[in-house]
Amino acid sequence: MSDAKASSAVEDRVTEQVLYDQLDEVLDRHRETRGALIPVLQSAQDLFGYLPEPALKRISLRMGKSFSEVAGVVGFYSFFSTAPRGRHLVRVCMGTACYVRGAKQVLEAIKDNLRIDVGETTPDRAFSLGVARCFGACGLAPAMMVDNEVHQRVKANKVKDILDQVRLHDATSRPVPSTAEGKGD
Numbered sequence: 697m698s699d700a701k702a703s704s705a706v707e708d709r710v711t712e713q714v715l716y717d718q719l720d721e722v723l724d725r726h727r728e729t730r731g732a733l734i735p736v737l738q739s740a741q742d743l744f745g746y747l748p749e750p751a752l753k754r755i756s757l758r759m760g761k762s763f764s765e766v767a768g769v770v771g772f773y774s775f776f777s778t779a780p781r782g783r784h785l786v787r788v789c790m791g792t793a794c795y796v797r798g799a800k801q802v803l804e805a806i807k808d809n810l811r812i813d814v815g816e817t818t819p820d821r822a823f824s825l826g827v828a829r830c831f832g833a834c835g836l837a838p839a840m841m842v843d844n845e846v847h848q849r850v851k852a853n854k855v856k857d858i859l860d861q862v863r864l865h866d867a868t869s870r871p872v873p874s875t876a877e878g879k880g881d
Contacts, residue, residue: 700798704771715743719751723758733759733769737776746777782817782824784862786810789839791799798852803827804857806840822866823859 699705722739726732736759740751753808756763770776788803790792807813817824833839836848840855842862850858 707737716751716754719754720758723755726759733761733766734773737766737770744782751779752778777824779815780817780821782821783866784823784843784858785826785841786823787826787828787841789829789831789833789837789841790827791834791837793834794831794838797837798850801852802838802840802850802855805852806859809856809859822863823872840880 719740722736722743726736729735731780733755736755737747741747744751752766752770753763755761756766759766760832770778783842786806788799788806790799790803803814804823809826810818812818812825814825814827828841831839831841831846833848838850840847840850840858842858847858
């Protein structure tokens with residue numbers, strides 16, 4: 697294994713251990729709180745970005761609940777995810793008004809652009825795709841959301857523009873590595 701790969705593997709383990717230490721702190725704070733499973737799961741998902749099985753097992757053991765009970769709660773609520781999610785959650789409203797006005801075509805355009813299906817995440821973890829029953833924007837259908845921003849009267853041929861804007865924002869808001877790094881001054 698190269699030094700860079702070994703260093704990266706050590707950093708990943710350290711980062712993971714820090715996350716589990718933080719999860720333990722959350723569990724300690726909720727140790728005596730009745731009905732705390734959902735808030736603990738929400739905190740865990742905030743920490744990890746999703747709910748990995750080892751975290752669910754730790755929650756189960758520390759809260760004195762069966763793994764099947766914990767996993768059942770995670771499976772019941774759609775806002776929990778056991779798979780890594782992207783930095784951006786793209787959802788299409790599939791309520792009646794949106795569906796009638798072209799939501800299915802909007803969804804197909806998103807799937808084509810991102811090359812993923814509903815419930816999946818792009819390989820670079822930039823986007824996850826989901827559907828929703830109603831955004832409450834029926835008069836402005838069809839609607840899609842990117843994170844917390846609602847896009848109204850979306851046409852399938854405008855999906856690429858919307859997603860490109862998100863990509864552009866990501867590209868301009870991330871620090872650019874210096875080309876002078878590692879060179880002597």
